Amino acid sequence: MKIYENKVAPNPRRVRIFLAEKGIEVPMEQVDIMKLDCQTDEFTAKNPMQRVPVLELDDGTNISESIAICRYFEETNPEPALFGTDPVSKAQIEMWNRRAELNLLLPIASAFRHTNPAMAELEVPQVQEWGEANLPKIETALALFDGELANHDFIAGDTYSVADITALCGIDFMRVLGRKPEGFENIVRWHDAMKVRASYGA
Ligand SMILES: N[C@@H](CCC(=O)N[C@@H](CS)C(=O)NCC(=O)O)C(=O)O
Numbered sequence: 482m483k484i485y486e487n488k489v490a491p492n493p494r495r496v497r498i499f500l501a502e503k504g505i506e507v508p509m510e511q512v513d514i515m516k517l518d519c520q521t522d523e524f525t526a527k528n529p530m531q532r533v534p535v536l537e538l539d540d541g542t543n544i545s546e547s548i549a550i551c552r553y554f555e556e557t558n559p560e561p562a563l564f565g566t567d568p569v570s571k572a573q574i575e576m577w578n579r580r581a582e583l584n585l586l587l588p589i590a591s592a593f594r595h596t597n598p599a600m601a602e603l604e605v606p607q608v609q610e611w612g613e614a615n616l617p618k619i620e621t622a623l624a625l626f627d628g629e630l631a632n633h634d635f636i637a638g639d640t641y642s643v644a645d646i647t648a649l650c651g652i653d654f655m656r657v658l659g660r661k662p663e664g665f666e667n668i669v670r671w672h673d674a675m676k677v678r679a680s681y682g683a
Pocket of ligand 1: 493514
């Protein structure tokens with residue numbers, strides 16, 4: 482078993498933090514995104530989406546999409562449960578994880594990939610206006626998460642979950658836009674709590 486990943490990219494970090502929370506160790510192989518190593522024939526055979534992370538099982542099965550990799554490890558190592566424990570918590574975590582992915586991480590990534598000249602080779606076509614159009618979407622999502630965190634310690638209620646991991650990796654990745662979570666006091670409080678978890682540095 483091995484995970485193809487990249488140490489500075491936000492999606493592979495979701496998997497690293499998830500594994501750290503579970504106490505699972507998996508060998509990692511770095512893929513140089515900026516050298517277009519996700520686009521080689523060899524890598525494309527593992528993931529036709531040409532993205533990291535990819536989990537390669539011992540029988541040669543390849544699993545990509547961060548959340549799918551996390552779900553695999555949730556099944557093999559159920560404790561601590563990070564996808565919920567009962568119908569309601571599972572649905573709430575799914576709901577908030579999707580919001581963190583689609584409404585927060587994706588606009589952050591799109592703003593970066595479409596506005597930064599260094600990403601032009603990776604994001605084709607690179608549309609500056611689309612990148613800029615994503616900036617207000619990020620603020621809307623931050624307000625949504627801040628409002629939720631006014632009532633709960635964690636993104637999806639009162640228990641740490643995969644939704645916290647996705648939101649954290651999105652919010653930390655705002656660094657590429659020069660944006661910190663300042664201005665949203667509940668997010669700052671939650672972020673401070675995330676930073677002291679042992680998994681934060683994974
Ligand atoms: N939906 C995928 C997204 C993966 C993704 O966008 N990975 C980025 C790094 S964060 C990547 O591999 N980029 C390589 C490229 O654009 O060529 C997931 O959840 O894992």
